Amino acid sequence: MKTIEEKLAKSLTAESIELIPYLPYLLQDLWELGSSPRDIIGMIIDHILVSNQTKVLDLACGKGAVSVNLASEFRFLVKGIDIIPEFIDFAINKSKEFGVGELCEFVVGDITESVKIEKGYDIVILGAVGDVLGKPEETIILLKNTVKKGGYIIIDDAYGKDNTDAKYLTKNQWLKIFKNTGVRLIDEKIIEDDELASINDEQQEFIVKRANELKKELPEKAHLFESYIKSQLKECEELENDISGVTLLLGVD
Structure with missing residues (x-):
C-alpha cells in the first residue's frame, strides 16, 4: 500500500518522495496548483444557492488559490487542508492579502485522515490529486461523508478518451461510478x-527555471530535479493528447 508521502509525490508529478522537501521551491512561482478557481466560481454561480453561512471544505488545497478566490467572491467560510506546511503558510498570507483572513481557515493535515472527521459541509472540493483517497468510487464515498444531505462535491480529474489507459476512466465509466455511489x-x-x-x-x-537553480545549488541531486522536469513534460503531453482535464460538479441526494 502506498504511503501518503508517495501519493502526495505522485499527485504533484514527483516520482520520488525524496523530492517532496524541494516542491515548495520548485512550485514557488505558481499559485494555482490544481483546480481553476474561475471554473469553480462559475459552477457555483450557475448551480448552487450560497450565503455567508455556507461552509466549504477544500481538500489538498495547495497554496489556497481556490479557497481564497471563493471566499473573496462569495464571502462564505472555507477550510483548506494540505500536507505541505509551506503551502499552508502561503495560503494564510494570500487570504490576508485578499482581505478574507477571517473567512478562511488553513491547516496542515493529511486529507486521508481529514475525510474521516470533517463533517457537515455544504460543498467539498478535491482538486487534481489523483488517487490520494483511493480509487474513484472510494474517493466519492469518502467525500460524500463530509457534506450534508443535499450538498455538493467538486472534483478536478480527467476523462480518458478511450479504454486503452486504465489509469484514466472514460466519461461513461465515471457515470457508472456516480450511479453506484448515489x-x-x-x-x-x-x-x-x-x-x-x-x-x-x-x-x-x-x-524548469527553478529546477535548474536547484541543480546548480545541489549538483548531487540533479537527477531528482531532471526527473521532475521530465515527469512534468510527460503529464503535459498526456493532458494535451490522451485525456481531457475536467472539473465535475456532483450533487449528493
Missing part, C-alpha cells in the same frame, strides 16, 4: 486544448 453529475467543465497548452507552457517554464 451522486448526480450536475455540470462539467472540460478545459479547452488551446487554454491547456498555454497554461502548461507557462507553468513548465517556471518549473
Whole structure:
C-alpha cells in the first residue's frame, strides 16, 4: 500500500518522495496548483444557492488559490487542508492579502485522515490529486461523508478518451461510478486544448527555471530535479493528447 508521502509525490508529478522537501521551491512561482478557481466560481454561480453561512471544505488545497478566490467572491467560510506546511503558510498570507483572513481557515493535515472527521459541509472540493483517497468510487464515498444531505462535491480529474489507459476512466465509466455511489453529475467543465497548452507552457517554464537553480545549488541531486522536469513534460503531453482535464460538479441526494 502506498504511503501518503508517495501519493502526495505522485499527485504533484514527483516520482520520488525524496523530492517532496524541494516542491515548495520548485512550485514557488505558481499559485494555482490544481483546480481553476474561475471554473469553480462559475459552477457555483450557475448551480448552487450560497450565503455567508455556507461552509466549504477544500481538500489538498495547495497554496489556497481556490479557497481564497471563493471566499473573496462569495464571502462564505472555507477550510483548506494540505500536507505541505509551506503551502499552508502561503495560503494564510494570500487570504490576508485578499482581505478574507477571517473567512478562511488553513491547516496542515493529511486529507486521508481529514475525510474521516470533517463533517457537515455544504460543498467539498478535491482538486487534481489523483488517487490520494483511493480509487474513484472510494474517493466519492469518502467525500460524500463530509457534506450534508443535499450538498455538493467538486472534483478536478480527467476523462480518458478511450479504454486503452486504465489509469484514466472514460466519461461513461465515471457515470457508472456516480450511479453506484448515489451522486448526480450536475455540470462539467472540460478545459479547452488551446487554454491547456498555454497554461502548461507557462507553468513548465517556471518549473524548469527553478529546477535548474536547484541543480546548480545541489549538483548531487540533479537527477531528482531532471526527473521532475521530465515527469512534468510527460503529464503535459498526456493532458494535451490522451485525456481531457475536467472539473465535475456532483450533487449528493
